[in-house]
Amino acid sequence: MATDTQLKQARMVYYAEDIQLLEQVLDRLLDLSRAKRAMLIDVEGHMVANRGQGADHLDMQTLSALVAGSFAATKETAKLLGEKEFSVLFHQGEKDSIQLTLIEDRLLLGIIFDDTTTIGMVRLYATETARKVMDVMKRPHTDKPSDGAISDAYGASVEQSLDDLFKK
């Protein structure tokens, strides 16, 4: 079994207080860089936190899976070239572009922006944001009751929900 802090450092559990801090960091990034949307995604493809415009029409789950897949493939390419990794990825579109920054092996910072800002501005604040994100993730877990718990009956409830979903 593992402690809360170990689980946090293994990026398996994200606590409410940390998510609030991460969202504040992303909000500040959006303010300063004038980007449209900022996301923190686990390298395994799970969305951690996301802020900004466009949540209504973006399929965030698919986006996070594709971003993580894209980064994983790029990492393998880097290895073939003798690099440890490419820590920054940039995809340029006609209207919107996306920059991805790897944060210490486990998290990806994705920033979606358009021509109201520049890639330079985004890169500048992405670096600062990556450092702040790590500060949050390295804090020891502070054991707040507001973090809540998952009920003992969670496993059974999932089975029931699956049955209900496919009965319809």
Place this chain on the structure above:
Amino acid sequence: MQINFGARSVSCKIVYYGPGMSGKTTNIQKVHELTPGASKSDLTSIKTEGDRTLFFDFMSLDLGKVAGMDTRFQLYTVPGQVYYNATRKLVLSGADGVVFVADSSPDRMEANIESWKDLEGNLAERGTSLKDLPVVIQWNKRDVPNALTVADLEKNVNTIGAPTFHGVACAGEGVLETLKCVCSMVCKTLNAKQLKTASSERPHASAAPAANPAASTASAGAGSLSFARRVNSASAASSASAVMDAPPAPPAPAAPKMTSPAAPEPPKARPRQVEAVTSIPKERASGWTAKEIAFVAAGIVAALAAAGLGAAWLLGAL
């Protein structure tokens, strides 16, 4: 797996594995087809022009709120062809459960065995094994003429006694049963009794600092989840007793103290500390030590002597 108490969500990754053309993509397509609209994402496929999976197929299955947590399963397939092993490893990374889709076609036994061994090898590279992961096998294409017998498949492929289902994925047979089974197995790995934050242990954690600061730091957040396969852990009982019985001076090398929420708090630690703190006043209250008495007596004698000498000098002077 990700448990996000900020978003109140649980997200699990299920990977469909198996030899090329065994029906992995067909399985996920059927799941997508059978899932009501609001509970699924689009089905995304990164594939070749010939409709063969190049990287992965993906869909998110959203169960909504389950016991207060938004619960979703991210379903991935891997490309089955042998030469895509590097890609398979990437997709397999971080999987919480695996569905192995075996092909029952008469000439596919070798391909099934090879793919099973490939799965075993790829997990071993990541420091885990088939026994550590929820795995469900689907014997797919049970409708093909001269299908391999299930007994043969069981004997040659299912080396770990995993739960199995018969499937005809293109007709939707066995698809949902397989999915439900693996999802349930994944959720059961969340040890329900451990799924609590450390709030129940907080008073216990605060009792330790004076005796063993390092142990108390390790124990402060003790509690939540049992994911031994992905997070290194220490034995619950031995660590707990180590904290209670260790002498205060040498800090333990961050061995986490794990105590079941149901277990009563061992009563020894706090009394022992209290004893240690109160013992000093007790000794002081009992009286003066021999050294102190001797010291004071010597002082009195010296003072008297000085006074006598002073008096004699005064008398002499007069």
